[in-house]
Amino acid sequence: MISLTNTSLRYQGDAVFSDVNLQILAGEFVLLMGATGSGKSSLLRVMNGLTPHLTGGELTGEVHVDDRSIRNLRPRDLAESIGYIGQDPLAGFVSDRVEDELAFTMESLGLSPDVMRKRVEETLDLLGLNALRARSMATLSAGEQQRVAIGAALTAHPKILLLDEPTSALDPTAADEVLALLQRLVHDVGMTIVIAEHRLERVVQYVDRIIHVHGDGHVSISDPITALQESEFVPPLIELARRESWSPLPLTIRDARRLADALRERLITASPPTKRHNAFQPAETFALCDRINVSYGKHNALRDVSLTFSRGTISAVMGRNGAGKSTLLATFVGLKSPDKGALTLGGHKPSELSSHSLSRLVGFVPQEPGDLLFSESVSAECAANDKDRGLIAGTTSDLLNIITPEIDHDLHPRDLSEGQRLALALAVVAAAEPPLLLLDEPTRGLDYRAKARLGTILRKLANAGHAIVLATHDVELVAEIADRVVVLAEGELVADGETEDVLTASPSFAPQIQKILAPSRFMTIHDVINAEQSQA
Amino acid sequence: MKSVALRTGSRIHPLAWWGWAFALTFAASATSNTWVLAAITVGALVVSLNCRSDGPWRQSINYAIYLAVTLLVIRLVIAMVFGAKIPGHVLLTLPSTHLPQWLSGISVGGPVTSEKILLILREGAKLATLVIIFGAASSLTQPKELLKSLPRALHEAGVIVVVSTTFLPQIVASIKRVRTAQRLRGSRGSRGLSLTRVVIPVIEDALTKSLDLAAAMESRGYGQTQEKPGRRLSAVMLLVGLLGIVAGVYLLLIPTSFINFPWAVLAAAAAISVIGLWLSGKNLRLTVYRPIKWNLEAVTLPLLGVSLAAAAGTVLHSTTALIFILLLACAPALYLGRQP
Numbered sequence: 001m002i003s004l005t006n007t008s009l010r011y012q013g014d015a016v017f018s019d020v021n022l023q024i025l026a027g028e029f030v031l032l033m034g035a036t037g038s039g040k041s042s043l044l045r046v047m048n049g050l051t052p053h054l055t056g057g058e059l060t061g062e063v064h065v066d067d068r069s070i071r072n073l074r075p076r077d078l079a080e081s082i083g084y085i086g087q088d089p090l091a092g093f094v095s096d097r098v099e100d101e102l103a104f105t106m107e108s109l110g111l112s113p114d115v116m117r118k119r120v121e122e123t124l125d126l127l128g129l130n131a132l133r134a135r136s137m138a139t140l141s142a143g144e145q146q147r148v149a150i151g152a153a154l155t156a157h158p159k160i161l162l163l164d165e166p167t168s169a170l171d172p173t174a175a176d177e178v179l180a181l182l183q184r185l186v187h188d189v190g191m192t193i194v195i196a197e198h199r200l201e202r203v204v205q206y207v208d209r210i211i212h213v214h215g216d217g218h219v220s221i222s223d224p225i226t227a228l229q230e231s232e233f234v235p236p237l238i239e240l241a242r243r244e245s246w247s248p249l250p251l252t253i254r255d256a257r258r259l260a261d262a263l264r265e266r267l268i269t270a271s272p273p274t275k276r277h278n279a280f281q282p283a284e285t286f287a288l289c290d291r292i293n294v295s296y297g298k299h300n301a302l303r304d305v306s307l308t309f310s311r312g313t314i315s316a317v318m319g320r321n322g323a324g325k326s327t328l329l330a331t332f333v334g335l336k337s338p339d340k341g342a343l344t345l346g347g348h349k350p351s352e353l354s355s356h357s358l359s360r361l362v363g364f365v366p367q368e369p370g371d372l373l374f375s376e377s378v379s380a381e382c383a384a385n386d387k388d389r390g391l392i393a394g395t396t397s398d399l400l401n402i403i404t405p406e407i408d409h410d411l412h413p414r415d416l417s418e419g420q421r422l423a424l425a426l427a428v429v430a431a432a433e434p435p436l437l438l439l440d441e442p443t444r445g446l447d448y449r450a451k452a453r454l455g456t457i458l459r460k461l462a463n464a465g466h467a468i469v470l471a472t473h474d475v476e477l478v479a480e481i482a483d484r485v486v487v488l489a490e491g492e493l494v495a496d497g498e499t500e501d502v503l504t505a506s507p508s509f510a511p512q513i514q515k516i517l518a519p520s521r522f523m524t525i526h527d528v529i530n531a532e533q534s535q536a
Numbered sequence: 537m538k539s540v541a542l543r544t545g546s547r548i549h550p551l552a553w554w555g556w557a558f559a560l561t562f563a564a565s566a567t568s569n570t571w572v573l574a575a576i577t578v579g580a581l582v583v584s585l586n587c588r589s590d591g592p593w594r595q596s597i598n599y600a601i602y603l604a605v606t607l608l609v610i611r612l613v614i615a616m617v618f619g620a621k622i623p624g625h626v627l628l629t630l631p632s633t634h635l636p637q638w639l640s641g642i643s644v645g646g647p648v649t650s651e652k653i654l655l656i657l658r659e660g661a662k663l664a665t666l667v668i669i670f671g672a673a674s675s676l677t678q679p680k681e682l683l684k685s686l687p688r689a690l691h692e693a694g695v696i697v698v699v700s701t702t703f704l705p706q707i708v709a710s711i712k713r714v715r716t717a718q719r720l721r722g723s724r725g726s727r728g729l730s731l732t733r734v735v736i737p738v739i740e741d742a743l744t745k746s747l748d749l750a751a752a753m754e755s756r757g758y759g760q761t762q763e764k765p766g767r768r769l770s771a772v773m774l775l776v777g778l779l780g781i782v783a784g785v786y787l788l789l790i791p792t793s794f795i796n797f798p799w800a801v802l803a804a805a806a807a808i809s810v811i812g813l814w815l816s817g818k819n820l821r822l823t824v825y826r827p828i829k830w831n832l833e834a835v836t837l838p839l840l841g842v843s844l845a846a847a848a849g850t851v852l853h854s855t856t857a858l859i860f861i862l863l864l865a866c867a868p869a870l871y872l873g874r875q876p
Contacts, residue, residue, distance in 0.1 A: 050751050079757025091745045092752025094695070096680075096702050103825030105756040116825045138705070156757065333720055355719045364720045371717040374736040388721065414740065428721065 001026045001160060001192045002047050007061035009042060009051065015217045016042050016057070022211065022221045024194065026159070029186045031203055031224075032196040033233065034213030035447045037417040040196040041087075043213055044162050047194065048082040049075040066159060079105060082160045083153025087168070087445075089145045090137070098140075098148055099124075099133045105156040116155075123151045126189075127181060142321045143174030147181065154185075161185065163195040167202055168444050171320050171473045172508045175202050182206070198447050201235035201476060201512055204228065205252045225249045233448045236476055237512040239525050256516045263528075267520055270531035285310045286435045286467045287332060287362075292341035294324075294331050294491075301327040302491045304341075309467040311435060314458055316478040316499070317471045318509060319488035325471040328488065329438045332469070333364045345436060359389070363434035367441045369425035370414070378416070378424060379409040389432045400427035403457050419450030423457070430461060437461060439470040443477055455481040479503055479511035479523040499523070548587075548872070550677035551685055552834035556868065557673035559841025563848040564665045571858050572848050573661045577668050579844075579865020584672035586869040593674055600671020604664035608657065615656045616648050624651030684824050687813050691822050695758075703749065710741045761822060773812030780805025833872060840867050 001024050008018040016039040024030050034040045045051040049070050052059045063070050066081045075084075086092050095101045102123055106116045124130045127147050132140065140148065146166055153161060163182070167175035183206050185191040194211075197203050204210070210227035212220050220227075225248060228238045241250050244263055250256040287309040294302040302324050309315055317325045330336045331343060334350030343350065345361045353361070366372065375381040382396035400407060404423040413421060422442060430437060439458075443451050451474070458481055462468050472478060478485060478499060485502040487495035487509070495502045503509050504521050514523045522528050557580075564576050584597040617630065621643065632645030680701075683694035714737045753759075784802030844864040847857070 045751075048755055050755060054747070054751055054754060074760075075751075075754045076757045076760040079755060079760060082755070084751070084755035086748050086751055088745075088748055091706070091748035093702060094699055094749075094753060094756075100680075100825065104758075107823055107825055108757040108760060110761050110823050113823055113825065113827060116823065120825070137702070152756070333716075335716055359720055362720070364717065366713065366717045368713070368741070370740060371714045371737050372721055374718075374733045385721070 001028070001066060002194070003062075003064045004046070005062040005064070007046065007059065007063055009039070009046060009057055009059050011042075011057040017213065017219050018217045020061070020219045022219070024192060024209075026192055027186065027190050028192055028208045029183070029206060030192075030194045030221075031200075031207040031210045032194060032213060033198075033200060033210055033227075033231070035215050035233065036198070036419055036445060036450060038213045038215035040213050041164055043211070043219065044164055044194060044196050045084075047160075047162055048078050048084050049073060050084065076108075079109060079156050079158070081158055082162060083150075083156065083158040084162045085146075085149045085153055085164065085166060087164045089149035092149060093137050093145075093152075096136050096138070098129060098135050098137065101137065101148060101152050102155050105152060109156060119155045119157070123155050126154070127151045141174070142169045143171075143177060146170065146174075146178050150178075150181065158191075160192045160194070163193070165197055165445070166195060167197065167199060169321075169441075172202075172475060174321060175199075175473075179203065179206055198445065199235075199474075200228075200233065200448075201237060204235065204238070224251055235448075235512060236525055237516065240513060240516065240528065243525070253512065253515045260516050264517055264520065266535075267517065267522065267528070267531055270535050287343075287345050289331070289338070289343040290341050292331065292338035292343055294327055294336050294338050296327075300491055301336075302331065302338075302488075305488075305491075305493050306341075307486060307493070307496065309436060309469055311465045311467045312462055313483045314462050314468045314470070314481055315484045315486060316482035317469060317486045317488065318473070318475075318478065319494075323488040324491040325488055326440060327491075329364070329440055329469070329471055332436065332438060333362050334358050359434065360432055361434055362436040362438065363429035363432065365422070365425050365429050365437070365439045365442065367444065369421045372425045372428055373413040373421070375413065377410055377412055378407060381413060381424065381428065382409075385428045385431055391431060396427055396431040399431050400424060402460075403427055404453070417450075418445040419447075419453065422446070422450075422454065426457065430466070433466075435465070435467060437466045437468045439468070439472075441472055442470055443472060443474045451477055452480075475503070475509050475511050476524075478509075479514070480526075485509075547681065547828050548676075548837065549685065549828045549830050549834040550682040552830070552837040553673055553676045554682070555838030556841040557669050557676075559838060559845045560669045560865070561666060563841075563845035564662060564669065566845070567848050569848075570658045570661050572861060573665045575858055575862040576844070576848070576865050577661075577665045578862060579867075580665075580669050580672040582866045583869040584675045587872050588672075588675040589678050593678060596674040597668075597671045600668050600674075603671070604667040607667065608660045608664055611660045612653065612656055615652070617644060619652065619656070621646060622649055622652040622655065624649035627653070681828060685828065687817055690813075699749070703745070706745060707738070707742055710745075711738050714738050714741070770812045770816035773808050773815065777805050777807075777809030777812055780808060836871070837868055840864065840871075 003023045004020045007020045009016040032040045032044055042051050046063060051057060053075055065078060070078060093101055094104050099120060102120045103116050124133055129147060129151055132144060166178055179202060182193055186193055204224055207224055209221055210224050212227050212231060228234050228249060237256055241256060246259040250259055285308045290306050291304045292302060317328060319325055327336060331338060337351040350358055373381055375384055382400060385396045386393050404420060407420050413424060442454060458468055482499045485499050487502060500521055500523060503511060503523060504514055511523050513525060560576055560580060564573055588594045588597060626647045627650050629647045630645035635644060680698055683697060686694055714734050718733050780801060784798050784805055787798035787801055847861050847864055
């Protein structure tokens, strides 16, 4: 269906990938994996001509889609054969109403109104969107937006769908819905699907083959088992299976459980996973809120929420999209004041502080780290931060060197990788040593290595006495680093406890290792390694 | 966030509403009778409040009312303070000052008579009525549906408007987000400095978003059917036609001796424009999803408007006639019923 022959992409002389040869067959579900910045998105966009048409760069070799060369075709000429869904579906929407959005592609292609009406109705049914047909786009949840974006591409009746990180902004349940939908398109409709994704733990079980973008220009395609045996980026399930030399490599929890009997038996006698203890003593409470209510107009975003955050602990705030996670963070940084209830930061009320003194108490790393950055280079950014906050010159860049030693201080912040940009934003915020550090969805677009890095950094900061709060959907990251988990639903606090207790009790939030090893309560591969070492 | 369900069923063609509003405008500007103006205003209000569409634009009648009242009040205040004196029953006397010799034409303050207030209100009534009619028409139609019913040649302009109305709120949200983030960074210093701190990330974000949008539109086939031969010819014809219309209007308003056939120029230019529009529309293979059809109700609306204008212009202004005009003005509301 798609074939690349000796395809190379160079961008200003630098090869992104070279001499790629691969065939994707009709009806295949293919995953594109690779480190952040390895060229996954570029390769995906080569398949419908967006690269080089829209992004520039020099493409050599042949790309055939549906048996025709796309050398002289524009992406718009391929709209009937390939649908493309970008990383941020909201940014790609043209209309404000679901139904009109679904029709936009067909209007551009000049289909007759009868055909359009029929296809819109079919698509609404296929994707279960009928209840949303008259809704305005801005009121949809992230999962619904993703489904509408898929629907909008489907109405042109393409044979191929390309998706760039379709689940990175979604909570585990919404992500499962989107992936189940894609699987149905492959199985029932015969669609060919290529998706680029970092969260392999969500995807590998569904795909037929994996394209591995190695980042050094080399690209390979193979079946999932071979690809995952060799890859350095694997989900916890595969990491455990490789460590235990399970064969064949299990891709689903079910297969892994069947192979895990021996391991489970071994671990029964092992001491239960050591509880993470607060390395920062005494664990003093820094921030607390007592039965706060926060509302936007008539909508109650938070209801009777009481929480405390103490120095030295990493807390994770989890919950569905729209459960009130961001509102909770916004309230702690003083952006929203509670209608009812009390909130204090080290004894002060955030609403009564000037923004300068507030920034000494609480630091906030937004979802888009770029929102914080405005300078021409990393070093200028650090210098400006020292000056702003009245720090000794060099404080920020010293901290940055501790966080990521290899970062190039002459680069423009926009040219950094996602992980490096996050590290820079974190350094800028943490340099003033605010006791409370809040991070909103820090792992979007990060690969496993960058996430492990982030975990180490956050632990260091916690040990230095920061109270760290992260709002996230990333179960595996939470299992790895959080001391405590808070779950919000519909603006109410539904669970608050040690990571282990909260995660193991929930089917959708349980990490992979725990699912395999249940009923024992090991959550990460490190727990397993530690237990075995203490046994020996 | 409030969930806004935008209604689509049983829609009236937006041009029908605008036709009705245009007829009302004509009636309002042709008459000098305050009672007729009042009847038209009441009609526009009743129809708008009963039949207005869903969505944010339904509020436009409220803004029109504020605007009309504000205009009347401003006129009243200015005329009371600076206006010419009109003899009659004195209501109140404002303190007056004597202006220097060279401003002797203008008087400040002095007695305010009830006759004067009535005169000002009657003068202002026409403007207020026009504002209300315009507000009513906007609240009754959805701008996007109006764009849908434009000629195909204007499709591109329509898409630009639609895209920017969805894109602008995103930029506003981005400005808010970045300001928050920068404030929490503890940025202090001069205002100019903090402005660049907000502007640079916002522009970067806007550029990224517009590239995403471009990629999305491109891969969804936008513009696939547009670059057909004849496009340039139609563009030239449109340009020539528009220039011709401008020239024709100029000639009509400011007669010159060497070209004394302005109407011919206008007609020719209009014809060229229409052909140009038709040509460029012909080259577009674009379609409209669920187009709004002209139904019986829609056709009746402009006719109701025209009969109102005729009645307001010809009928003697007795009480019965006024009631008839009022009924005609409210007719669409009675006829279409209350919309859900």
